[in-house]
Amino acid sequence: MDFFEEMPSLGRRDLMNLRKGIDAGFRSFSRSYGEDLENFFDPLLQFLIFFEKLLIAAPWPIILLIIASLTWLGSRSWKIAAGSVICFILIGYLGMWEDTMSTVAMISVATLICISIGIPIGVLMSRSDRLQSIITPVLDVMQTIPSFVYLIPVVMLLGIGKVPGLLAVCIYALPPIVRLTNLGIRLVDKQVLEAADAFGSSYWQRLKDVQIPLALPNIFAGVNQTIMMALAMVVIASMIGVKGLGIPVLQAIANQYLALGLFNGLAIVALAIIFDRVTQAFGKRLQRHQVGGPNV
Amino acid sequence: MSDSEALIRIEHLYKIFGSRPQTKLSLVKQGISKQELLEEHHHVLGLSDINLEIPKGSLQVVMGLSGSGKSTLIRHINRLIEPTAGEIWVGSGDVLKMEKVQLREFRRHRTAMVFQRFALLPHRTVLENVSYGLNIQGIAKDEAYKRAERWIERVGLAGYEQHFPAKLSGGMQQRVGLARALATDADILLMDEAFSALDPLIRTDMQNILLDLQEELHRTIVFITHDLDEALKLGDQIAILRDGGMVQQGTAQQIVMKPADDYIMDFVRDINRARVLRIRGVMAREGLPENADGAIPEHISLEDALPRLASAGHEAVPVQNKQGQVVGSITVEAVIQAMIRPDHDNRN
Numbered sequence: 084m085d086f087f088e089e090m091p092s093l094g095r096r097d098l099m100n101l102r103k104g105i106d107a108g109f110r111s112f113s114r115s116y117g118e119d120l121e122n123f124f125d126p127l128l129q130f131l132i133f134f135e136k137l138l139i140a141a142p143w144p145i146i147l148l149i150i151a152s153l154t155w156l157g158s159r160s161w162k163i164a165a166g167s168v169i170c171f172i173l174i175g176y177l178g179m180w181e182d183t184m185s186t187v188a189m190i191s192v193a194t195l196i197c198i199s200i201g202i203p204i205g206v207l208m209s210r211s212d213r214l215q216s217i218i219t220p221v222l223d224v225m226q227t228i229p230s231f232v233y234l235i236p237v238v239m240l241l242g243i244g245k246v247p248g249l250l251a252v253c254i255y256a257l258p259p260i261v262r263l264t265n266l267g268i269r270l271v272d273k274q275v276l277e278a279a280d281a282f283g284s285s286y287w288q289r290l291k292d293v294q295i296p297l298a299l300p301n302i303f304a305g306v307n308q309t310i311m312m313a314l315a316m317v318v319i320a321s322m323i324g325v326k327g328l329g330i331p332v333l334q335a336i337a338n339q340y341l342a343l344g345l346f347n348g349l350a351i352v353a354l355a356i357i358f359d360r361v362t363q364a365f366g367k368r369l370q371r372h373q374v375g376g377p378n379v
Numbered sequence: 380m381s382d383s384e385a386l387i388r389i390e391h392l393y394k395i396f397g398s399r400p401q402t403k404l405s406l407v408k409q410g411i412s413k414q415e416l417l418e419e420h421h422h423v424l425g426l427s428d429i430n431l432e433i434p435k436g437s438l439q440v441v442m443g444l445s446g447s448g449k450s451t452l453i454r455h456i457n458r459l460i461e462p463t464a465g466e467i468w469v470g471s472g473d474v475l476k477m478e479k480v481q482l483r484e485f486r487r488h489r490t491a492m493v494f495q496r497f498a499l500l501p502h503r504t505v506l507e508n509v510s511y512g513l514n515i516q517g518i519a520k521d522e523a524y525k526r527a528e529r530w531i532e533r534v535g536l537a538g539y540e541q542h543f544p545a546k547l548s549g550g551m552q553q554r555v556g557l558a559r560a561l562a563t564d565a566d567i568l569l570m571d572e573a574f575s576a577l578d579p580l581i582r583t584d585m586q587n588i589l590l591d592l593q594e595e596l597h598r599t600i601v602f603i604t605h606d607l608d609e610a611l612k613l614g615d616q617i618a619i620l621r622d623g624g625m626v627q628q629g630t631a632q633q634i635v636m637k638p639a640d641d642y643i644m645d646f647v648r649d650i651n652r653a654r655v656l657r658i659r660g661v662m663a664r665e666g667l668p669e670n671a672d673g674a675i676p677e678h679i680s681l682e683d684a685l686p687r688l689a690s691a692g693h694e695a696v697p698v699q700n701k702q703g704q705v706v707g708s709i710t711v712e713a714v715i716q717a718m719i720r721p722d723h724d725n726r727n
């Protein structure tokens with residue numbers, strides 16, 4: 084009856100050895116390749132630092148002007164553009180300008196990375212059901228695993244700093260764009276695809292003239308979600324040395340500074356809302372050719 | 380027309396859908412029914428022993444009920460579907476021997492297709508849609524737009540160049556589809572139920588546009604329909620499919636006058652012969668009259684021709700085409716003969 088009373092399990096010593104073995108293996112892997120990886124990511128680091136410095140060093144009125152024009156170009160809405168500018172003025176007035184610029188730099192670079200990796204993966208995935216059945220569970224794991232858990236191997240490999248933080252953000256934020264690119268391409272009207280074939284399209288012509296443009300609204304919904312998820316990682320990423328709005332939040336938690344936490348938290352929310360409204364409005368404009376779409 | 384050589388030649392074409400079509404080929408060749416193949420062998424008979432020769436410059440209609448294999452047949456001509464067995468020739472080219480790149484060039488320059496549900500690019504304007512085939516061919520944008528504009532005008536859509544398809548009516552969308560196909564200068568036009576989704580009035584319009592264009596362009600057109608009136612109105616030659624097999628081929632005249640079996644008989648029984656048959660299909664093409672005095676146009680219906688023939692008595696009246704050339708002659712007896720509904724005696 085013992086069998087039913089207690090779940091059979093590895094002995095404590097065996098279990099410890101197993102964990103030790105895995106840790107040791109990974110450590111030796113990181114010892115031999117960590118440096119190479121760091122070198123590999125160095126251009127990325129340089130770019131991120133450059134971009135962050137640029138945003139911080141630029142005179143604030145110029146940044147506000149750029150924000151106003153970008154949000155207006157994206158959304159074609161004066162309301163959204165004005166709202167964004169007011170948010171940034173408030174942020175600056177409350178002393179969070181530099182941290183906000185760091186966060187914006189990080190989010191922008193992370194989003195660019197996710198787009199340039201995620202869209203090609205999504206395209207490949209849409210071509211083959213087998214690839215889809217392999218990648219989907221990987222994406223599921225990436226999205227559901229508690230984000231603290233994959234900070235561990237990233238830190239073991241690359242230490243503490245901007246690059247590991249960026250990597251953690253990208254891993255977390257990548258899945259939606261891959262998923263929605265794949266979905267969008269699979270949903271493209273079969274008859275239009277047949278027309279493309281009938282007129283003699285090559286694979287690339289089909290991809291660039293038909294599949295990507297028709298999937299674009301979905302791809303763009305993916306970009307929007309990716310940005311939102313990247314913002315959600317700001318605080319966690321700051322635990323491993325990413326500068327920005329996350330650091331004051333961490334301080335606030337440690338020292339029970341209510342106002343500090345609140346202000347910085349609200350700044351993150353403001354960024355999220357601005358990014359969300361602008362990208363959504365842009366996504367809607369991509370569908371303007373459809374029946375009932377806006378005539379812009 | 381019969382003496383001009385075939386541009387498209389389809390020989391012993393078979394298509395079986397399913398997981399192992401080759402293994403079922405011999406059964407199909409032995410004449411297993413579509414029903415039996417499906418129920419006992421879980422394969423679908425798409426096409427069975429199709430032979431078809433389509434002369435250059437003619438309009439070949441393929442007719443049949445839903446599921447009879449019309450779409451499958453037309454998609455073999457540009458090899459959107461691979462056959463299970465058989466041969467497809469276009470001019471002196473063996474379509475089934477073409478490599479990937481050759482096939483692409485063939486589709487770019489020799490064939491163009493018009494679809495039942497239009498299949499336009501929704502994110503592109505009318506102008507961009509019509510120039511789509513030219514883009515694919517690699518023609519520079521300005522040149523492509525210039526050519527596209529001409530065709531947009533030809534199908535009566537001038538002024539709509541910058542509109543998106545979703546904002547146009549069905550009839551206008553199909554004009555875009557037609558212009559897109561014509562713009563590539565392909566000599567073969569494949570039209571799969573191109574007008575079936577349109578309202579009757581618009582449909583008649585589109586048929587007339589097609590006939591007008593064809594009069595001048597002389598493309599080789601394969602036109603699919605399940606509508607007999609449309610088939611009779613458009614087709615120089617009509618082929619009728621049933622359950623993947625070819626049941627009859629011939630001119631409108633031959634199909635209406637001598638239906639090959641009860642299946643076709645059902646199609647043609649209730650049509651108004653006087654209205655659907657045209658002088659072109661009934662006239663004598665030999666021994667052309669010398670002068671065109673009192674000639675009647677070849678495209679009018681028997682109904683419209685009768686009053687003009689009645690005054691001529693028993694004399695043969697010359698028939699002329701739109702350019703005014705005499706292309707045949709017709710008598711009132713021949714017209715009346717054609718209007719008699721066939722019974723079991725005069726079937727072959």
Ligand SMILES: Nc1ncnc2c1ncn2[C@@H]1O[C@H](COP(=O)(O)OP(=O)(O)OP(=O)(O)O)[C@@H](O)[C@H]1O
Binds near residue numbers: 423424444446
């Ligand atoms: N990819 C496919 N797989 C299996 N069966 C198919 C496939 N395509 C067509 N068929 C079958 O082949 C037969 C002929 O189909 P096809 O689409 O050519 O008919 P159709 O004459 O064009 O009919 P419709 O008027 O409905 O368009 C049908 O029984 C259809 O179910």
Ligand SMILES: [Mg+2]
Binds near residue numbers: 450451571572
């Ligand atoms: Mg069909």
